[in-house]
Amino acid sequence: MSTTSDTIAPRQIPDRLDRPLVSLVFSWEALLVLVAVAIFVANSLASPYFLDAWSLSDLTFNFTEKGLIALAMALLIISGEIDLSVAAIVALASTLMGMAVQAGVGTPGLVAIGIVAGLACGAFNGLLVTRFGLPSIVVTIGTMSLFRGIAFIILGDQAYKGYPAGFAFFGQGYVWWVVSFELVLFLAAAIVYGFLLHRTSFGRRVFAIGNNPVAAQYSGVRVGRIKFVLFCLTGLMAGIASVLITSRLGSTRPSIAQGYELEVITMVVLGGVSILGGAGSIMGVVLAAFIMGLVTFGLGLLNVPGIVMSIFIGLLLITVIALPIVWRRIKGRRAA
Amino acid sequence: MKTLLNNREVWLAAAIVAMIGLVSSRFAGFAHPGNLAQLFNDTSLLMILALGQMVVILTRSIDLSMAANLCFTGMAVAMLNAAFPAIPIPLLIIVALAVGLVLGAINGLLVWKLDIPSIVVTLGTLTIFRGATFVLSGGAWVNADQMSPAFIGFQRAQILGIPVLSWVAIIVIALFFLVMTRTALGRSIYAVGVNPTASVYAGIDVGRTKFIAFCISGLVAGLAGYLWISRYVIASVEVANGYELNIIAACVIGGISIAGGIGSVGGAVLGALFLGIIASALPVVNISPFWQMAISGSAIILAVALNARGERKQGRIILRKAEAA
DSSP: OHHHHHHHOOOOOOOOOOOOEEEEHHHHHHHHHHHHHHHHHHHHHHTTSSSHHHHHHHTTTTTTTHHHHHHEEEEEEEETTTTTTTHHHHHHHHHHHHHHHHTTTOOOHHHHHHHHHHHHHHHHHHHHHSSSOOOOOHHHHHHHHHHHHHHHHHHHTTBBBBGGGGGGHHHHHHHHHEEHHHHHHHHHHHHHHHHHHHSSSSHHHHHHHHOOOHHHHHOOOOOHHHHHHHOOOOOOHHHHHHHHHHHHHHOOTTTTTTTTTEEEEEEEEHHHTTTSSSSOOOOHHHHHHHHHHHHHHHHTTTTTHHHHHHHHHHHHHHHHHHHHHHHHHHHHHOOO | OOOHHEEEEEEEEHHHHHHHHHHHSSSSSGSSHHHHHHHHHHHHHHHHHHHHHHHHHHHOOOTTTHHHHHHHHHHHHHHEEEEOTTTTTTHHHHHHHHHHHHHHHHHHHHHHHHHOHHHHHHHHHHHHHHHHHHHTTOOOOOOOOSSOOHHHHGOOOTTTEEHHHHHHHHHHHHHHHHHHHSSSHHHHHHHHOHHHHHHHHOOOHHHHHHHHHHHHHHHHHHHHHHHHHHHOOOBBBTTTTTTHHHHHHHHHHTOOOTTSSSOOOOHHHHHHHHHHHHHHHHHHHHOGGGHHHHHHHHHHHHHHHHHHHHHHHHHHHHHHHHHHO
């Protein structure tokens, strides 16, 4: 007791403190790397087909699209908000691209439509949350129904096909050997978002808002504007993901990307972002994306049905969150 | 504050009556008592589920796993019925309640003992429960011809001209009303939502209250599991997929604040009825059912906007009172 009495523990701001080696070893990212390596080894032992360049390349398609959305979602959740409508934005953007195809729009036009549609949906969410001060979890449950509902109104039980040949590159093309365009885009976006969150004043403001929005406001941070930008970014990434998914599948149905929102949020939380806001890192989210891809792909090679995989994802989510809490409890008990 | 709360429900009830009036002006049979009774029956499941969700939301938590719990419990009961048709229905209902309770208690324990945010816990258990349904059934369906006549017929039996399903809903509504307004448990659930810190000083165990709330939502989901399967006479892994958000939507439309502490049994029931009327009115007025999703989405956004206005007003009034005191 006497040793700690003179140093009152400061409020933890977990981003970018000069961490000693010990805390780095016990950090969330280290835990995730450990989990990833364990799953990787288990996979290569379990299936002879796993350790193959093309297999590993196929693996990345399992998470790049959701991962792109997760990057922006991480920032949004760090700021204390959430967007449940991302999958619906994907569906609406894809539907609008499908409409444009019927009107004879070419590949560059399609990409622009997908991205702008995503951005517009994100801005709509942002407007409702920041201008009218509504809780984002409910607003985005509403817009989730609204966006996907519009897709259903336009498409009904039909499907759009006939995307131009050049459009297929985004979801099916390879930049070099087994390195897909999707993977390159995901890694590039991860670097951009990592820089934005951890190396810019904008990122510091996002953390500040998440830790204490009132204090941030009084410190001159434009809380509303930054949250609005974050909603726009999330919509933008959903629009980009929509381009990739539509290109990969080559068709649009209103039920496209159903249930993605929960997988994206699982990815973000698994990556160590606090669901209560204020803490998290892009590195963690990228690792979590890889882990989810590894789990689903490895189990897929073993012919485990997708629905059973979801048990593993769910267990992984709860155990990875619970472990540090239990660990701290045990340590606390030992100290006391 | 009480009158404001009442006002919101009166307002919602008026909107529902207006909607029924509007639809029946174009289609006279819609407001017929028989049709309205049918509408109540169709909405019974959503009402029951929304009440369970309400209790959880009141304690500043959320239960995303209700639909998955319903799916698992329904499958378990259906398989039990298919394998042993001799088991009487009351016993099956007790099994459904017990299974639902256990699943709800798992959520509750994780929230209570490990302090994990409920949205994370139930996001995890949502996928686990649904996956467990697949493991339990081996991916197979339980079809109508495998279920016993008593299993299917129970909720369709008429008592005083009203089907049992509606009676179940009426009894559940009455029970929730009693618990929420007339018991210490009900008061502590509200207290935990309004101010957790003050609740601790008032001698309420916040974690334990949340645990009980999750047990209640689990119980309700279990009951709804049997009723759902026997109503739609098919049990599969896909049952009620995505329905968790409908349940939350009913609560939000019913004026239950996602921030906890505000909401009533009447609100949850009316919110569910509102969604039920939209679903049944659209085909009558010749609007494609594909519009339903977009319309309920807009209704949710509108409801939140109205709720937020009401809550802000309340806040100011409380402050003024505090200053005056």
